[in-house]
Amino acid sequence: xxxxxxxxxxxxxxxxxxxxxxxxxxxxxxxxxxxxxxxxxxxxxxxxxxxxxxxxxxxxxxxxxxxxxxxxxxxxxxxxxxxxxxxxxxxxxxxxxxxxxxxxxxxxxxxxxxxxxxxxxxxxxxxxxxxxxxxxxxxxxxxxxxxxxxxxxxxxxxxxxxxxxxxxxxxxxxxxxxxxxxxxxxxxxxxxxxxxxxxxxxxxxxxxxxxxxxxxxxxxxxxxxxxxxxxxxxxxxxxxxxxxxxxxxxxxxxxxxxxxxxxxxxxxxxxx
Amino acid sequence: xxxxxxxxxxxxxxxxxxxxxxxxxxxxxxxxxxxxxxxxxxxxxxxxxxxxxxxxxxxxxxxxxxxxxxxxxxxxxxxxxxxxxxxxxxxxxxxxxxxxxxxxxxxxxxxxxxxxxxxxxxxxxxxxxxxxxxxxxxxxxxxxxxxxxxxxxxxxxxxxxxxxxxxxxxxxxxxxxxxxxxxxxxxxxxxxxxxxxxxxxxxxxxxxxxxxxxxxxxxxxxxxxxxxxxxxxxxxxxxxxxxxxxxxxxxxxxxxxxxxxxxxxxxxxxxxxxxxxxxxxxxxxxxxxxxxxxxxxxxxxxxxxxxxxxxxxxxxxxxxxxxxxxxxxxxxxxxxxxxxxxxxxxxxxxxxxxxxxxxxxxxxxxxxxxxxxxxxxxxxxxxxxxxxxxxxxxxxxxxxxxxxxxxxxxxxxxxxxxxxxxxxxxxxxxxxxxxxxxxxxxxxx
Numbered sequence: 238x239x240x241x242x243x244x245x246x247x248x249x250x251x252x253x254x255x256x257x258x259x260x261x262x263x264x265x266x267x268x269x270x271x272x273x274x275x276x277x278x279x280x281x282x283x284x285x286x287x288x289x290x291x292x293x294x295x296x297x298x299x300x301x302x303x304x305x306x307x308x309x310x311x312x313x314x315x316x317x318x319x320x321x322x323x324x325x326x327x328x329x330x331x332x333x334x335x336x337x338x339x340x341x342x343x344x345x346x347x348x349x350x351x352x353x354x355x356x357x358x359x360x361x362x363x364x365x366x367x368x369x370x371x372x373x374x375x376x377x378x379x380x381x382x383x384x385x386x387x388x389x390x391x392x393x394x395x396x397x398x399x400x401x402x403x404x405x406x407x408x409x410x411x412x413x414x415x416x417x418x419x420x421x422x423x424x425x426x427x428x429x430x431x432x433x434x435x436x437x438x439x440x441x442x443x444x445x446x447x448x449x450x451x452x453x454x455x456x457x458x459x460x461x462x463x464x465x466x467x468x469x470x471x472x473x474x475x476x477x478x479x480x481x482x483x484x485x486x487x488x489x490x491x492x493x494x495x496x497x498x499x500x501x502x503x504x505x506x507x508x509x
Numbered sequence: 510x511x512x513x514x515x516x517x518x519x520x521x522x523x524x525x526x527x528x529x530x531x532x533x534x535x536x537x538x539x540x541x542x543x544x545x546x547x548x549x550x551x552x553x554x555x556x557x558x559x560x561x562x563x564x565x566x567x568x569x570x571x572x573x574x575x576x577x578x579x580x581x582x583x584x585x586x587x588x589x590x591x592x593x594x595x596x597x598x599x600x601x602x603x604x605x606x607x608x609x610x611x612x613x614x615x616x617x618x619x620x621x622x623x624x625x626x627x628x629x630x631x632x633x634x635x636x637x638x639x640x641x642x643x644x645x646x647x648x649x650x651x652x653x654x655x656x657x658x659x660x661x662x663x664x665x666x667x668x669x670x671x672x673x674x675x676x677x678x679x680x681x682x683x684x685x686x687x688x689x690x691x692x693x694x695x696x697x698x699x700x701x702x703x704x705x706x707x708x709x710x711x712x713x714x715x716x717x718x719x720x721x722x723x724x725x726x727x728x729x730x731x732x733x734x735x736x737x738x739x740x741x742x743x744x745x746x747x748x749x750x751x752x753x754x755x756x757x758x759x760x761x762x763x764x765x766x767x768x769x770x771x772x773x774x775x776x777x778x779x780x781x782x783x784x785x786x787x788x789x790x791x792x793x794x795x796x797x798x799x800x801x802x803x804x805x806x807x808x809x810x811x812x813x814x815x816x817x818x819x820x821x822x823x824x825x826x827x828x829x830x831x832x833x834x835x836x837x838x839x840x841x842x843x844x845x846x847x848x849x850x851x852x853x854x855x856x857x858x859x860x861x862x863x864x865x866x867x868x869x870x871x872x873x874x875x876x877x878x879x880x881x882x883x884x885x886x887x888x889x890x891x892x893x894x895x896x897x898x899x900x901x902x903x904x905x906x907x908x909x910x911x912x913x914x915x916x917x918x919x920x921x922x923x924x925x926x927x928x929x930x931x932x933x934x935x936x937x938x939x940x941x942x943x944x945x946x947x948x949x950x951x952x953x954x
Contacts (some may be wrong), residue, residue, distance in 0.1 A: 273914075389593060458574075459577050484577065491537070
């Protein structure tokens with residue numbers, strides 16, 4: 238029980254909703270459970286809605302961060318499964334954004350019996366091109382992202398915030414600075430970015446036994462259409478829906494469409 | 510109002526269009542709804558041409574990823590963003606680093622994300638420097654940490670070695686203690702041996718003393734015994750002479766037996782006395798050059814009658830000119846003794862002879878052999894023949910007339926003259942007694 242309580246606190250788990258079947262929302266890289274603010278409430282009537290932050294993101298317990306464990310997506314998959322066990326969730330509908338899609342794939346492969354459906358928003362099994370496979374990026378592009386992160390996280394927040402905090406005259410400023418980017422620790426963010434964008438989960442995808450919905454945005458530079466089509470072809474039991482939404486975050490930019498497609502997939506009869 | 514007003518259809522406020530910073534407004538789906546002329550110029554585009562394009566058009570690939578994972582979620586969730594560093598993409602392919610401030614506002618019945626971009630080319634250089642310095646510092650720290658790790662490992666290794674050395678030292682100390690213990694033990698053993706040696710020395714001295722006492726006792730006793738024996742002999746003679754009255758035939762025979770027994774007893778006592786004298790070192794040897802053929806000429810008459818009587822062939826094969834250094838009288842005594850033995854143990858018809866040969870030792874010696882074709886001595890009995898009071902085979906010789914001291918006396922005498930006496934024998938074939946004597950360098954006597 239203590240272990241479960243530790244996990245709930247460590248991963249800042251929030252449970253809402255009036256239903257019984259759990260709908261577990263897993264945020265993507267760069268943000269935290271807040272990103273589900275426009276989508277999750279729509280399912281509170283019918284589901285037990287579970288939100289959480291990965292260790293190192295949002296309001297998770299940063300002291301639980303272990304560079305070795307979180308060097309690959311397996312560590313994040315353990316976070317997800319530990320949340321599932323802490324609440325003893327069964328028949329889970331996992332709603333995963335971006336990198337969480339592959340984290341969900343890893344978790345579902347480890348314990349397929351726990352999951353009923355996977356809803357994967359903007360998933361990609363591999364971001365870097367590996368001809369003939371098209372991921373959409375070259376390694377140098379990923380370096381560009383890391384550079385941008387360094388400049389924003391480390392360049393200012395990290396460089397100056399600790400100094401301000403140390404001076405002690407305006408500690409709230411330091412907190413504000415470091416908390417401003419959807420609350421992700423800069424060192425964790427960098428490692429998470431590398432684990433995310435340099436991963437290759439194509440083999441894992443082929444072994445998935447849980448039925449899934451792929452929500453593919455039109456014109457998503459992070460997960461291009463080719464990636465969605467590749468996934469649909471290689472992910473057993475998958476349904477592909479190409480959204481009208483553009484960009485990489487339809488749950489934030491186009492929550493209505495996202496909710497509608499999820500409902501249609503989960504309750505085809507009702508939606509029809 | 511300026512003549513550089515927005516092209517037809519543009520709704521952008523001219524004041525905003527020429528503000529000294531880039532301005533851009535985008536919808537949640539990433540479509541640019543407005544961009545001012547300053548931004549267009551900054552990126553090398555004609556004014557108004559960015560409107561309707563996707564925001565990706567003005568971002569580098571890295572910036573697009575950052576926009577999707579950070580910038581948009583931030584503006585969308587927080588409603589605003591401040592001082593976000595972005596790298597914009599210019600029309601010609603160059604890059605323009607900017608700091609972006611953004612605010613999300615409701616306008617015309619929808620949501621707009623308004624951004625201003627401030628060029629930070631110079632600042633970016635300094636930031637770059639700072640960042641590089643930080644990376645350098647991180648790398649340096651890693652190197653230092655690596656070194657520290659290596660040092661720790663080396664230190665651990667050294668400590669381990671120190672422990673091992675200490676262990677070895679302990680072992681050595683233990684061995685030293687062990688050696689010391691052994692040394693003490695050996696010292697104790699040595700002390701015991703020395704004590705033993707002293708004890709043996711004392712015992713030997715005591716034994717010597719006891720032996721001397723024995724010899725002295727024997728000498729005294731023999732002397733004391735001879736006096737009554739001489740008295741017996743004297744009175745036997747007086748009786749035989751008839752001084753005390755006529756003697757009958759039977760009495761004469763009895764007297765004769767008494768005389769023989771007295772004589773035997775006297776000889777026995779003389780032998781004992783001789784041996785005792787020799788062993789107690791009280792015999793003096795008069796050493797001189799003795800020519801052996803001459804000596805044999807003196808000895809032969811003493812034994813020849815008995816040889817003849819027993820029908821033994823007696824021969825002396827000693828050529829003239831061989832001289833030894835010896836006590837003439839003692840040498841004679843030895844020869845008579847040895848010839849007496851040969852006579853005794855050689856059956857009638859046998860042969861007894863004396864021969865001589867040069868010895869092999871140095872200083873030069875002479876070997877004088879007394880040989881017989883007698884009954885011989887069994888090998889197991891040979892070592893004992895020189896022991897006092899030993900006769901090898903009583904049964905063969907009948908009751909011995911001798912004391913059993915003859916050979917012991919002979920060997921002692923030979924040794925007293927720096928010579929020796931030994932024997933070779935074969936049962937049924939005979940015996941050879943070899944007398945070793947130092948050869949004399951001087952002239953024959």
